[in-house]
Amino acid sequence: MNEATLILEDGSRFYGYSFGAEHCTNGEVVFNTAMTGYTESLTDPSYAGQMIVLTYPLAGNYGVPGSSFWESGRIYAKALIVSDYSESYSHWNAEESLGDWLKRENVPAITGIDTRALAKRLRERGVMCGKIEIEGTDNTQLSVEYGSVNYVAEVSCKEVIHYNAGGLKKVLLVDCGVKQNIIRCLLKRGVEVIRVPWNYDFNNMEYDGLLLSNGPGNPDNCPRTVEHIRCAMRGDKPIFGICMGNQLLAKAGGASVYKLKYGHRSHNQPVRHLGSDRCFITSQNHGYAVDDNTLGQDWEPLFVNMNDGSNEGIRHKGKPWFSVQFHPEAAAGPTDTEFLFDEFLKML
C-alpha cells in the first residue's frame, strides 16, 4: 500500500496508507460515528463533496454487496478515511472488497489514521476542508469552498422519473439527492412516486402529497426549490420533508438555517417528540440545522435533539406539513421512525 496523507485546512497532517483510488482529492472532512453501513453512507448523495471519517476503526469487514443494496447508483463521497481497513472480507452478499469497489469508483481512501484524534480535532475546531495526498501521484489540487458549491444540482436527477405508475396515491418526490431507501419505503407502501429534479417546477403536476428529500450541502443554494415549495404551500396538500427537506420546508415557511460546528452524522442521535414522552433513536447526516428561533408563528418544532437541543423537525400548526431533520428511512441506521412514512401517507 502506498503512503497517503490527509492534510486539514488548519495544517494538521495525518499519515496512513492508501487503499482506494490512487489520486489526490479534497473536500469537506466530516466524521461519522456509526458502526455499520459504509456502503450506504458512501452511496448517500448527501455526502457529495465530503470526505467521510469513520470513528469506528474496523472497516470493510463485510465487503460490498451489489448495487441493489446501495443508496444510489454510485459513490458520492469524495474519500473514505478509516483506522483499520480489512482487506479480507466475509459476507454472503458481498461481491467485492471495499477497497476494490472504491478503486473501481475512482474514490481515494486512507487506512491507518487515528480517526479518534481526527474526530476530536473536527469536534474542537469545527468541520473543515482537507486534502488527501498519495505518495507517487500528482498531488496538485485546487482548494474548494464546500459551502458555496451547489451539490444538490450535481446529484439530483436530471429528468422526471415515474415509479409504480397507477399506485393508490401519487407522491411527488423532489429529488435534492434522494436516498434510494426513501423511494423503497414509499414503494413498499403501494404508492406511485413521481421523482422530479431539485429545480423542477412541479406545481402544475397532479399529486396527492409532496415529499422533500435529503440532499448535500448548503440549503441556501436551493432558492428555486424553496420558491416552488412556497408555491405549493398556497394549497393544502400534505408535505413531508426529510433532512435537507426539513431545512427547505423551514426556509419556505420563513425560518433560517445555520451551519452546525461539526454536524450530526451517526446512528445514535436521540430525538424527543415535543409534547410527549416519546423518544427515538435516529440516523442522521447533516451539517446544517433549522434555527428554532426563526420559525414563523404558524410553525412549531416537532422533534428536538436530546443531546444538544437543536431542531430535529417542524410542523405547521394548521396544515398537514411536517418535516424531520433525521432519516426515517434509515439505511444506514436504526429503523425506529419509519412509521413517519405511514403517518405521511395517512394524510394523503
Next chain:
Amino acid sequence: MGRYNVKKALILGSGALKIGEAGEFDYSGSQALKALKEEGIETVLINPNIATVQTSKGIADHIYFLPVTPYFAEKVIEKERPDSIFLSFGGQTALNCGVELYRKGVLERYGVKVLGTQVQAIIDTEDREKFVGRLDEIGVKTISSQAVENLQDARNAARELGYPVIIRVAYALGGLGSGFCNNEQELDLLCEKAFSFSPQVLVEKSLKGWKEIEYEVVRDSYDNCITVCNMENFDPLGIHTGESIVIAPSQTLSNSEYHKLRELAIRIIRHIGIVGECNVQYALDPYSEDYRVIEVNARLSRSSALASKATGYPLAFVAAKLGLGYGLFDLKNSVTKSTSAFFEPALDYVVCKIPRWDLGKFHGVERVLGSSMKSVGEVMSIGRTFEEAIQKGLRMIGQGMHGFVENKELVIEDIEKSLSEPTDIRIFVVSSALRSGYSVEMIHNLTKIDKWFLYKLQNIIDTSMQLHCISELEQMPESLMKKAKRQGFSDFQIARAIGFDEDLERGALKVRALRKLHGILPVVSRIDTLAAEYPAQTNYLYLTYSGIESDVEYKDDHNSVVVLGSGAYRIGSSVEFDWCGVQALNTIRKEGFRSVMINYNPETVSTDYDICDRLYFDELSFERVMDILEFENPYGVILSAGGQIPNNLAMRLDGQNVHILGTSAVSIDNAEDRDKFSAMLDRIGVDQPEWSALTSMKDIYDFIGKVGFPVLVRPSYVLSGAAMNVCSNYGELESFLKLAANVSKKHPVVVSRFIENAKEVEFDAVARNGEIMAYAISEHIEYAGVHSGDATIQFPPQKLYMETVRRIKHISRKIAGELSISGPFNIQFLARDNDIKVIECNLRASRSFPFVSKILKLNLMELATRIMLGIDVEKPSKTLFDLDYVGIKASQFSFNRLQNADPVLGVDMVSTGEVGCIGDDTQSALLKSMLSVGYDIPGKNILLSTGNARQKAEMLPAARQLRDKGYTLYATGGTSRYLTENGVDNVLVFWPSENGHPQALDMLHNREVDMVVNIPKNLTAGELDNGYIIRRAAVDLNIPLITNARLASAFIGAFCTLAADDLEIKSWAEYGNDID
C-alpha cells in the same frame, strides 16, 4: 423516591459465585443499590455472599447474610416490611426466588410491589411454550422446540424435529443440564439429568453453525427503547455463549442485518413488557438474513455486565432508575454528564471477551465445550484492531499464554478432530492449524468460525512469520515493529519471535528500549460512549497502539496511587479480591490521593469507572503496568489487594525502581520462594512440615523413607489433571507421578510430609513495619487435606486450645517482624495437639479478608491501605475475643456443570465461590451457610458410605443423631456392618459392582435418597471406582452430597438440633452491639 414514591426496597442478590452466575451480579446489584441510595430509598439486601462489594457497609441499609430462597426472603419481608422489591439484579437465583414469592402470594400478602419488569413478563420469557407463543403473536421466529415433561415425550419430540437436537432445562442458568444429542441414546442420558433439575425440558432443533448474536435492550415505562450494545460470538451456535469468545460490536453483520435484529429486539421487549434491561439472543443464518430468537433474559445478565463495561453505559444503574418510574429522557448519560441517557453508545474500539476455564483442576472432567457452561471467569480486552484486542485478551486469561502466537507449543495429536470438537484450548488449536498450513477455508469448514475472524488471525500469523525472519533486534524495521504492536504483540512475543533464547524477560526489556527509542508507544484512550462526538471527562481508559495522541493530560503531581487488580476470576481468586481492591481504592480517595485501578475483569465492581479516579481497563502484564506507570508517574503502587497476579510482578517492578507501597518486593520474594522462606523459618526457629524438592525417583523414595507416608506431592510441570496430590502408599505415588509428568532435573517434584488429622488455622492480619496491628484467627471445620479455599471456616475459632492460639500469635509476630511486613498478610498453620507448623505465608490480602473483616466489623483492608499509604494508624482495640456471634464461611461447588468430574475435595481447590453467614451460635451459622450453598435439610432418607475405619468412627455420633431424629439410614457394606455393630439400625444397600438389592445407584435414580454422605477412603481421587459412580450420580441427579466426615458431622449435628424455623432472622448490624 422516584416517580412511584418507593420508600423501602428489597433487593435479592445471587448468592455464592458459581459457574453461570458469578461476579457480574455483584456489579449489577451494587449499581442498583447506588441508584436507589441516590434517591433516598431505604434498601434491604439478601445475599449470603459475604465477599461481595454489595454486602459492604454503606451500600445497602440492611444486609442479610441469608440464603436467597423463598423461605428466607419471606422471613425478611415479614420483618422489614419493604414496600417494593427488585428481582432482576441477582441473576437466575433472584429471579427464581421472586417468581416463587409471587406464586405463593407472599408479595401480595405483604403488599410488596415488584419494580421493573413484572413477574408475568418474567414467566413469559422463562416458560418456553409461553415464550414461543408470545413471539408468534408478533411474528418473530423462534427455534422450533417442544416442551416435554417426560422421557417418552422427549423421544417423540426429537424424532419429530429430527436429530441433532438440543436438550434444555427450563428455569435454569448457564445452560445447566443442557446439551446436544445426535441420537436417542444420547437423548435418554441427558433427559434423565435434565428432569432432575426441572419438571420441564425442552427439545429443540439444533442450528449448529449459525452465527450467535446478542442485543442488550432497555425500555422505560413510557415505551421508549434503546439497544445499548450488540455482540457477536466468535464461536458459532453450538457453544454456550458463556463459553464463547464474544466480540462487541458485531463484526460480520451488514447494516441491514444489524438493524433488522435490533428492530426485532425492540419489538420483542415492547411486546413482553420489559421495564429495565433485557437480553435477546439470536441465531443468524450465515448465508441469508434468516434468524431465530434463541432466548430472552428478562433480567440483568452476564452479557449485560459485559455490555456495560464494553460501552460505558451503566445498564444496572439505569435499569434501577427505570424501575422507579423514570423515563430514559429523565436521565443523563453518566459518562458525558451532559447528553441524554436515551441514546445508543457508539464505540470507536473493539472489545473481546474471552472465557477462563479451570478444567485442569478437575479429575476426569469432560473438556469438550458445548451448550452448557463450564468457564469460571472471563476477561475483556479493548483495542482498535481485532488483532490487538484478541492478543491482549489471550494474555489476560492468565494461563501462561502470551497472545495468539509465540506460546509454548501445545501437543495436539489430531488437529482436525480438535478443530471440529472444540475444547477449552480451541483458539490455540486454530493458531496451531494456521501455522501448520491449514487454510482459512479449511479451518472455517471444520469450525464454522466466520472467515473474517480467521483472516484476522491469519494476519497475526503473517506478522509473526515476518518477525521470525529477523535475527537481530537492531535489524528490525520500524514499520514492522509498529505493525506488530498495532496487532497486539507484546514485547515478550517479539523477543521470542526474533529468538532471544537465553533470557526472554531481558529480551523483552531490550525490545521495549528499542521501540521507545523509535517513539513507538501506546496512547491512552477514553471510553466515552459517543466516539468522541461530544467532549467527555470520563476516566474510563484503555491503551492502544492505533493512536497518535492520548486523551488524558497528566498532571505529574505524584499524587496518584495505583492499585493492581486481580484479573479474571478463577478457582482460587475471585470476588474477594475485588472487594479488597475496592476497599483500597476507597481508602486512597478518602486519604486525599487520586485512586487508579488497573484491571480487566468485566464481572467486577473495581472496574466500574466511578469507583476510582482513573480506571485502566487493561492488562496486568509487566509491560502494560510499566506503560501505565510511565504515564501516571504515581506516588506508589499497591500490589497486595489483587491476589497472586500483582504479587508475581513484585520483583520485576522493583527492578525498574517502581515505588511499591507496603511490604518490600524482597520480602515478598522471601515469602514466595519456597527455599528462601523455608530457610528463614529454620533461622527464626519456626516449625514447618518436612519437605524437599527432588529430581529423581530414588531421592523421592529416600525422602519418604525418612518422613513416611502420607506425603503431599507437587510436580512443577503437569501435563493434565491436578497440580498436587496426597499419596498414601507407593502405588498411589507412582501412578500419580506417571499421570503428572516425569521427574527430572528440569522438573523437580516437591514432596512434603502430610500430617493427618491436623487442624488448619488461618491467620489474616495487618502489620506495620513488622508489627502486627490487627489480626483474625479462623479455624477450618475439615481437617488439613482439604484446600483452604474449599474448607468450611469458622470465625472466631470455636474449638482451638488457648495454647494453640497463643503459639500462633507468637509465630506470626516473629514472621511479620522478620519480613518487616507493612500491609495485609496471611499465614496458614497446621495444628495438632499444640504442635504448630507453618504451611505457607502470603504477603498480600487473602481470600478470607472480606469474611473476617465483615464478621469482626473491622475493615482490615482499609487499615492495611492506610498503613501502606504511610498514614499514622492506631491499633484497633477490637479483637475476635469480643465477638458474641459466629461466622461460617462455606464453599460453593459447581460440579453439576462439570460433566464427569469427581466431586471430591482435596489439596487442590475446586470450589467456585463461597458464602459467609452469621449466627448466634455455630450451628445456626453453619446451617444458614450450608442452606446458602444449595443444601437442603434432607427429608427422610440418607445414604451413608463413610470411608475408612477412623472416618466411620468419626461419623458414628452423627449417624446416631440422624437415627434419633427419625431418618432412615441406608448404608453400603462396610458402613452398614459398622453401624449395626454399634447399634444403629440401617438398611444395607449395594455398590454398583456388587450383586444384590437394593442397589444404591437405583435408589438415587428413583429419588429415594434425600442426601448422600460418601467419604472417599483416601485422598487419591480419579479412578472410576464405586464411590465415584455414586458421587457423580448424586451430583447429576441434584441430590445433596457431602464427601467430608467432619463437615458431614457438623451439618448433621446442625440440622438435627435446629429446624429452619429456629434460625434467627437478623441483619448484619444486629449482630454485636451496632445500632442498626
